[in-house]
Amino acid sequence: MIHIENLTKRYxxxxxxDDISFTVRPGTVTGFLGPNGAGKSTALRMLTxxxxxxxxxxxxxxxxxxxxPNPAASVGVMLDATAxxxxxxxxxxLRLGAMTIGVPDTRVxxxxxxxxxxxxxxxxxxxxxSLGMRQRLGLAGALLGTPRVLVLDEPANGxxxxxxxxxxxxxxxxxxxGGTVLLSSHLLGEVAQTADELVIIGRGSxxxxxxxxxxxxxxxxxxxxxxxxxxxxxxxxxxxxxxESGAGLVAEAMPEEVGRVARDAxxxxxxxxxxxxxxxxxxxxxxxxxxxxxxxxx
Amino acid sequence: xxxxxxxxxxxxxxxAELPQVAGVPFHRxxxxxxxxxxxxxxxxxxxxxxxxxxVLVLAATLVWGELADLEYGAMFLTATLPLLVLLPxxxxxxxxxxxxxxxxxxxxxxxxxxxxxxxxKALAAVVLAAxxxxxxxxxxxxxxxxxxxxxxxxxxxxxxxxAVGGVLLTLAIYTVQGVGFGLLLRSTPLAIVATFVIPTVWxxxxxxxxxxxxxxxxxxxxxxxxxxxxxxxxxxxWTHLATSVAxxxxxxxxxxxxxxxxxxxx
Numbered sequence: 001m002i003h004i005e006n007l008t009k010r011y012x013x014x015x016x017x018d019d020i021s022f023t024v025r026p027g028t029v030t031g032f033l034g035p036n037g038a039g040k041s042t043a044l045r046m047l048t049x050x051x052x053x054x055x056x057x058x059x060x061x062x063x064x065x066x067x068x069p070n071p072a073a074s075v076g077v078m079l080d081a082t083a084x085x086x087x088x089x090x091x092x093x094l095r096l097g098a099m100t101i102g103v104p105d106t107r108v109x110x111x112x113x114x115x116x117x118x119x120x121x122x123x124x125x126x127x128x129x130s131l132g133m134r135q136r137l138g139l140a141g142a143l144l145g146t147p148r149v150l151v152l153d154e155p156a157n158g159x160x161x162x163x164x165x166x167x168x169x170x171x172x173x174x175x176x177x178g179g180t181v182l183l184s185s186h187l188l189g190e191v192a193q194t195a196d197e198l199v200i201i202g203r204g205s206x207x208x209x210x211x212x213x214x215x216x217x218x219x220x221x222x223x224x225x226x227x228x229x230x231x232x233x234x235x236x237x238x239x240x241x242x243x244e245s246g247a248g249l250v251a252e253a254m255p256e257e258v259g260r261v262a263r264d265a266x267x268x269x270x271x272x273x274x275x276x277x278x279x280x281x282x283x284x285x286x287x288x289x290x291x292x293x294x295x296x297x298x
Numbered sequence: 299x300x301x302x303x304x305x306x307x308x309x310x311x312x313x314a315e316l317p318q319v320a321g322v323p324f325h326r327x328x329x330x331x332x333x334x335x336x337x338x339x340x341x342x343x344x345x346x347x348x349x350x351x352x353v354l355v356l357a358a359t360l361v362w363g364e365l366a367d368l369e370y371g372a373m374f375l376t377a378t379l380p381l382l383v384l385l386p387x388x389x390x391x392x393x394x395x396x397x398x399x400x401x402x403x404x405x406x407x408x409x410x411x412x413x414x415x416x417x418x419k420a421l422a423a424v425v426l427a428a429x430x431x432x433x434x435x436x437x438x439x440x441x442x443x444x445x446x447x448x449x450x451x452x453x454x455x456x457x458x459x460x461a462v463g464g465v466l467l468t469l470a471i472y473t474v475q476g477v478g479f480g481l482l483l484r485s486t487p488l489a490i491v492a493t494f495v496i497p498t499v500w501x502x503x504x505x506x507x508x509x510x511x512x513x514x515x516x517x518x519x520x521x522x523x524x525x526x527x528x529x530x531x532x533x534x535x536w537t538h539l540a541t542s543v544a545x546x547x548x549x550x551x552x553x554x555x556x557x558x559x560x561x562x563x564x
Contacts, residue, residue, distance in 0.1 A: 049410040050403065050563040061316035066410035069321035077407045083400035087338035096337075099330050100322060100408045141404065148316060 007056035018204035031195030032184040076142030086127035111140040131158025202288035219279020224248035224271035234265035331422035351380035371457030377434040389476020460529030481554025
C-alpha cells in the first residue's frame with residue numbers, strides 16, 4: 001500500500017534521508033524506528049507531499065500523496081500533534097477538518113468519543129491541552145475521513161501508559177480490519193509490541209528492516225544452567241558465540257539450536273528464551289550506535 | 299456519507315487500491331478559510347475592532363463635524379477611511395496564520411494542491427473585507443438618518459458612483475496586498491511593518507531623490523489610488539495604477555505563492 005523507493009532528501013551538504021526503500025502492506029502495522037534526528041519526520045513529510053524529495057518516489061496505493069483527490073478520505077495523517085492553533089477549541093479543530101474533507105459534524109462527535117475527549121474538554125482551547133490530549137486530537141483528525149491508511153509521526157509521545165495501551169489497541173484493530181499503518185517512534189519499547197514490521201533508520205539510512213518477530217529473535221538467546229562451565233564449553237564447541245550478561249549467557253543462535261547443544265552435552269537448563277525486547281533494544285542501540293548523536297557516550 | 303465508522307471502507311485486506319473519491323471542491327476550501335478567520339479570539343477581535351473603528355469615525359464626524367450638508371456618498375467615504383489602514387492587516391493575518399502556529403502541516407495535508415488553498419485565503423480575506431464594507435455602508439446610512447433628525451433636514455442619499463467604486467477597488471487592492479505580503483514574509487509583525495513602512499519610506503525618498511520623483515507617479519500606491527478614490531481616473535491614471543499594483547501587489551503575491559507551492563511545509 002505504501003511504497004517508498006530510493007527516497008533521498010538533501011539540505012545543502014546534509015543528507016537528511018539517504019536512499020531509503022521499504023513497503024508497508026495492508027493489514028499490518030509498521031514501526032518506523034530511529035533516534036531523534038534520524039530522518040523519520042523528513043521521510044514522512046516527503047511521503048505526505050509536504051517536503052519535495054531530492055530524488056526517489058513515495059506512493060500510497062500506487063499514487064503520489066499530492067495526486068490523491070481529497071487525500072484525507074483515503075490517508076489519515078498526523079505529523080505533529082503540537083502544530084495546532086492554540087486559540088481554537090478541540091472541537092473546532094476537528095470541525096475545520098470535517099468541513100474540508102466533506103463529512104458531517106456528527107462525525108466530529110463520534111471521533112471525540114472514539115479518542116476519549118469529553119464534551120467538556122472539546123470546548124476548551126487547545127492551548128490548555130496536554131501533549132497527550134493533543135495526540136488524541138491529532139489522531140481524531142487523522143481518522144475523520146475514514147481512511148484506509150494511517151501515517152502517524154510519534155503518536156505515542158506524551159501519552160501515559162494507559163494512553164499508549166489504548167492507542168496500541170486502536171491501531172491493531174485498524175490493521176486487523178485491513179488498514180495500513182505506518183507510525184514512527186524513537187522508543188523501541190513503544191513500537192515493538194504494536195508493530196508487525198520494523199524499519200530501523202539511523203542518520204538517514206535504513207540499518208535494519210523486517211518482521212518484528214525476526215528482529216527480536218536476532219537479539220540472541222538467553223540460556224542458563226547450573227553447570228554453566230559445561231554449557232559454555234559445549235556451545236563453544238558447536239561454534240556458537242556467547243557473551244555473559246546479567247541475565248545469564250547470551251548465545252547468538254536460536255533457542256532450538258542452543259537447546260539441542262545442551263541436550264547433546266547432557267546439561268540440564270534452568271532457563272532458555274529469546275532475549276526479547278531487551279535483546280532488540282541492544283540490537284537497536286548497536287545498529288544505530290555509529291549513527292547516533294551520543295556516539296562517544298554510548 | 300454512508301461510511302461513518304472507523305473501519306476501512308473495504309475489508310479486503312490484500313487490496314492495495316484506495317477507494318475512488320472526488321476532490322475537495324473550492325467552495326469548501328473557501329468556507330474553511332473564512333471560518334479560520336473568525337473562529338479564534340484574535341481573528342474575531344480584529345474584525346470587531348475594524349468595524350468599531352468605522353462606527354467611531356462616523357460618530358466623531360456626527361458629534362464634531364459639520365454634517366448638516368453631507369450627502370450619503372461622502373459619509374460612506376468617511377466611514378471607509380479606517381478600512382484603508384486596517385484591511386491590509388486583515389489580509390496579512392489571513393495569510394500568516396498557517397505559519398505562526400504551523401497549522402499548515404494539517405492544512406496542506408488535507409489539500410496538497412496548495413495553490414487552491416492560497417486562492418481560497420485571498421478570496422476569504424476579500425469576502426470578510428466586503429462584509430466590513432457592508433457594515434460601513436449600513437453605519438453610514440444610520441448616521442445620515444440620525445444627522446437629518448438632529449438637524450431637522452431631509453436625508454440626501456446622493457452618491458458619487460465613480461468615487462465609491464474607486465474606494466471599493468482600492469480597498470480590495472489593499473486587502474489582497476496584505477495577503478501578498480503575508481504570504482511573502484509569513485510573519486504578522488514583519489508583514490505589517492513592511493506594508494506600512496515601505497510605502498512611507500518610498501514616498502519620503504521620492505520627495506528627496508531627483509530621479510525617483512519621475513517614477514513616483516507610477517510606483518506610489520498611495521499616490522495612484524488618490525484619483526481612484528476621488529472618482530476622477532483618466533487614461534494615464536489607470537496605467538499608473540496598473541504598474542503600482544503590479545509592483546506592490548502582484549509581485550509579492552506571486553513570489554509568496556511561489557514559495558508556498560515550491561517550499562517545504564514544516
